[in-house]
Amino acid sequence: MNFKVTLTYLASFMLASLLLISCGDDNSSGTEQTEAPSVEAPAALSGTVDEPVEITFTITASAGYASSSLSAENGNATIISEPSTGETSGSVVVEFTPTAIGTGTVDLIITDADGLTEDATAIINISNTIIVTDNITSNTTWRDGKTYILGGRIAVEAGATLTIEGGAVVKGEAGTGSNATALLVARDATLNANGSETAPIIFTSIADEITPEDVDAGNFASPNLDPDISGLWGGVIVLGNAPISAQNANGDDVTEVQIEGIPSSDSNGLYGGNDATDSSGSITYISIRHGGSNIGEGNEINGLTLGGVGNGTVVENIEVVANQDDGVEWFGGTVNVTNVLVWNSGDDAIDTDQAWAGTLDNVVIVSAYDSSFELDGPEGNYTGSGHSITNATIYHKGNGAEEMIDVDDNTDVNMSNLLFFGLATDENGNAANIISSDYPDYAANTNGYSITNIEAVIPSGLTAADYFTGGLDSEVTEIADISSATVGADVSVFGWTWANVSGALSSIGL
Numbered sequence: 001m002n003f004k005v006t007l008t009y010l011a012s013f014m015l016a017s018l019l020l021i022s023c024g025d026d027n028s029s030g031t032e033q034t035e036a037p038s039v040e041a042p043a044a045l046s047g048t049v050d051e052p053v054e055i056t057f058t059i060t061a062s063a064g065y066a067s068s069s070l071s072a073e074n075g076n077a078t079i080i081s082e083p084s085t086g087e088t089s090g091s092v093v094v095e096f097t098p099t100a101i102g103t104g105t106v107d108l109i110i111t112d113a114d115g116l117t118e119d120a121t122a123i124i125n126i127s128n129t130i131i132v133t134d135n136i137t138s139n140t141t142w143r144d145g146k147t148y149i150l151g152g153r154i155a156v157e158a159g160a161t162l163t164i165e166g167g168a169v170v171k172g173e174a175g176t177g178s179n180a181t182a183l184l185v186a187r188d189a190t191l192n193a194n195g196s197e198t199a200p201i202i203f204t205s206i207a208d209e210i211t212p213e214d215v216d217a218g219n220f221a222s223p224n225l226d227p228d229i230s231g232l233w234g235g236v237i238v239l240g241n242a243p244i245s246a247q248n249a250n251g252d253d254v255t256e257v258q259i260e261g262i263p264s265s266d267s268n269g270l271y272g273g274n275d276a277t278d279s280s281g282s283i284t285y286i287s288i289r290h291g292g293s294n295i296g297e298g299n300e301i302n303g304l305t306l307g308g309v310g311n312g313t314v315v316e317n318i319e320v321v322a323n324q325d326d327g328v329e330w331f332g333g334t335v336n337v338t339n340v341l342v343w344n345s346g347d348d349a350i351d352t353d354q355a356w357a358g359t360l361d362n363v364v365i366v367s368a369y370d371s372s373f374e375l376d377g378p379e380g381n382y383t384g385s386g387h388s389i390t391n392a393t394i395y396h397k398g399n400g401a402e403e404m405i406d407v408d409d410n411t412d413v414n415m416s417n418l419l420f421f422g423l424a425t426d427e428n429g430n431a432a433n434i435i436s437s438d439y440p441d442y443a444a445n446t447n448g449y450s451i452t453n454i455e456a457v458i459p460s461g462l463t464a465a466d467y468f469t470g471g472l473d474s475e476v477t478e479i480a481d482i483s484s485a486t487v488g489a490d491v492s493v494f495g496w497t498w499a500n501v502s503g504a505l506s507s508i509g510l
Contacts, residue, residue, distance in 0.1 A: 037061040037112040039092075041120040047075075047098045048130055049145065055094045055122045057108050059083065064113035068092050074104035074126065086113065098126040128212060135268075136160050136189075142168050144199065145212045149173060150181045153234070155268040158188035166199035166285065167215050171206040172233025172293075180293045182234030182261070182301055185280055186268040187241055187308070195285030197496040200319075204289040205232035221498050225290060228344045231324035234301040235291040237261065240280045241273030242310035244332025245355035245378035253380040256308075259331065261301040271307035276334045276357075278310025285317045287498055292324025292346060300325035302351070303342070309335040311358060319497040320345065326374075327365075330356040330387070338362055343499045348374040348406070350389070355412060357384040362489050363392045366504055371403040372396070377410035377447050386412035386447065393488040395508055397422030403434060404467070405451065412447040419488030421457035421481075422507075423467055431459075431466040455479050455487050482508060 040058045047053040055077075059065065064086040070077050075098040083090030098104050104124040111117045130142075133151040137160050142148050144167035151173055156162045162185070164170070172181035183203070185191045195201040200220060202210060209224045239259060246257045255272050262269030292300040303320035308331065316338040320327040327342030332354035341364045342349035349365040355378040365372045372394050378384070392415075394404065404420060407413070424432035454476045458464055464476040479485055491509045499505050 035062045036116045037063070037065075037110055037118045039108060039110050039118050039120040041108070041122040044123045044125060047096070047104065047124045047126045049098050049101060049126060049128050050143065051130070052095050052097045053124060054080075055096055055106055055124070057092045057094065057120060057122070059092055059110050060089045061110065061112040062088055063116070064088060065090065066111045066113050068108060068110050070094060070106060070108045072096060072104065072106045074102055075099050075106075075124070077106045094122075096122075096124060098124060101126055101128055136162050139163075141165065142170070144168055145216070147171060147212060149206060150183060150233070153180065153182050153184060153262070153266070155184040155186050155266070156189040156191060157268060158186050161190040161192060161281070164191070164193040164201050166195035166201060167212055169202045169204070169210060169212050169215065171204055171208060172291070173206050174232060174293075175234075176294045180234045180261070180295050180301060183236050184262065184268055185238045187239050187271060187273070190279070190281040191238060191283060192281045193283050193286055197285065200285045200287050200496055202287050202289070203236055203291070205291075207232055208290060220287070220496065221501050222289065227498065227502060227504070228322050229290055230322040230344070230346050231292050231294060231300065232290040234261070234293050234295075235303050235305065235323065236286075236288055237301070237305040237307070238280050238283070238309055238313070239269070239271035239307045240309040240313065240333060240335075241275040241278040242308045242333040242335070243274055243276060243355070243357070243382060243384065244272040244308050245380040245382040245384065246272065246332070247380045253382065259305060259307045261295050261305070272332060273308060276310055277312045278308075279312030280309050282314040283316075283318070284314065285496065287319040287321065288323070289321040289498070290323075294324070300346075302326040302329040303345070304328045305331070306333060306335055306337075307331040309333040311335055317493070317496075319343070319494070319499065321498055322346075326351040327368075329353065330358070332356055332384075334358050336361075339493050340364070341366070341494050341497050341499055343367065343504060345369060348372070350374070352376060352387060352413065354379050355382060355384040356387045358387050360387070360389045361391055362493065363389065364489050364491060364494060364505070364508070365392070365394045366499060367395065367397065371406040373404070373415075374406040375411045375413045375449075376408060377412035379410075383412065383447060386414060386449070388414045388416075390415070391417045391487070391489050393419045393491060393508055395422045396420070396424060397507075407449065409445045410447060411445060411449045413449045415451040416453045417487040418451070418454045419456070419482065419485050420454065420467075423456070423459055425459055425462070429461065431462055434467055434469055451475060453487055455485050457481055
């Protein structure tokens with residue numbers, strides 16, 4: 001072969017090879033090849049039924065972002081933000097609303113400008129429990145079907161309204177002293193906690209295993225705690241702007257003071273004012289259980305505390321079970337209360353102070369450990385109009401309360417239509433439950449009070465005078481048993497209570 005021809009052939013071959021290699025580096029569109037998009041889901045999240053959860057997916061798309069689509073299980077999902085078209089990185093944020101307890105999933109598929117896709121799946125562990133750790137400063141609703149855990153002393157602050165639906169369960173964490181848990185409704189705040197006979201609102205301890213599903217099924221009793229276990233959390237405290245009769249440490253009259261159980265550093269604990277018609281909201285069909293945790297030497301939180309609460313507030317159909325301190329205590333105010341049941345109170349079942357000027361009508365007390373009633377009056381110069389307690393049934397059997405009614409020289413109560421039974425005797429057969437020896441002592445009492453129209457089942461061998469001292473026996477009609485009683489509470493309205501479903505009211509007509 002001619003040498004020149006050979007060189008020409010080789011040169012032509014090498015040029016053709018280079019052209020082929022160059023063409024092989026181009027894609028069909030004549031542009032540089034890009035990577036497929038990627039999407040990353042977050043670590044497993046926690047959610048609550050019916051409460052929206054935000055899920056952030058991180059994406060990259062070197063060809064440019066085009067679109068997203070998604071699917072969800074055990075909930076509903078919506079894209080609420082995404083990258084702009086053509087962006088090469090960013091986030092897709094999805095709002096997922098769970099529909100049932102269990103596990104929920106959200107699968108996100110992204111597409112880039114080249115039509116390539118990638119997907120990722122987020123997992124959500126769904127419960128019906130919400131932990132509350134911050135004060136409530138805006139209008140808030142706690143819903144039926146959920147359990148709310150009080151992570152400390154939670155205040156509904158002035159201007160805010162907390163609505164609690166019937167069937168909701170509220171549980172307090174364990175704690176004493178400054179760590180005692182409680183729900184505190186400050187002055188100018190509102191609590192609308194309105195249950196019903198078939199769906200009461202349960203306030204209890206975190207140790208109580210009762211669930212909203214139990215309540216919905218009509219099982220209102222605790223599944224694991226006995227009805228005499230107390231002091232596991234605090235209680236419910238409602239404060240208002242109605243008048244009180246109080247003095248400071250210097251003996252000067254004051255119109256507002258700090259409620260017991262709340263540190264002075266917490267201004268949400270102030271109560272009292274000059275608005276008798278003040279409203280703190282509406283509280284109906286609630287059961288408060290296992291409360292009264294200790295906050296200091298000899299100082300516990302009541303089941304329900306009403307401090308300076310005005311008569312614009314609705315309080316009715318209340319049950320307090322196993323509170324370490326008092327069942328219900330009033331500190332002044334003008335609120336009227338109807339249908340109260342106190343069972344196994346560690347101190348007084350009903351306690352009144354600071355010239356409360358309202359009414360308590362239809363009350364049942366079962367097995368108080370101390371007094372059934374401790375009835376005090378003004379602590380300052382303001383006296384008000386006094387308060388009344390009518391239509392009460394008091395069943396003392398069980399805990400051997402020291403006194404049935406404890407009055408003093410400041411008492412400003414008018415009581416009537418009272419039925420007492422289950423009165424105890426000591427080991428010597430003597431009366432063990434008595435009216436306070438301060439009764440009636442009208443000479444020392446400048447406020448005036450009265451206790452009238454009493455019926456009582458007196459143990460064999462004893463008389464009314466053995467129990468109702470100071471001449472009060474003249475107001476007592478002895479009856480053989482409660483079936484012949486003509487006074488006392490209408491017990492039928494308490495059919496919804498734990499006390500009833502446990503059988504504790506069977507001896508008094510339910």
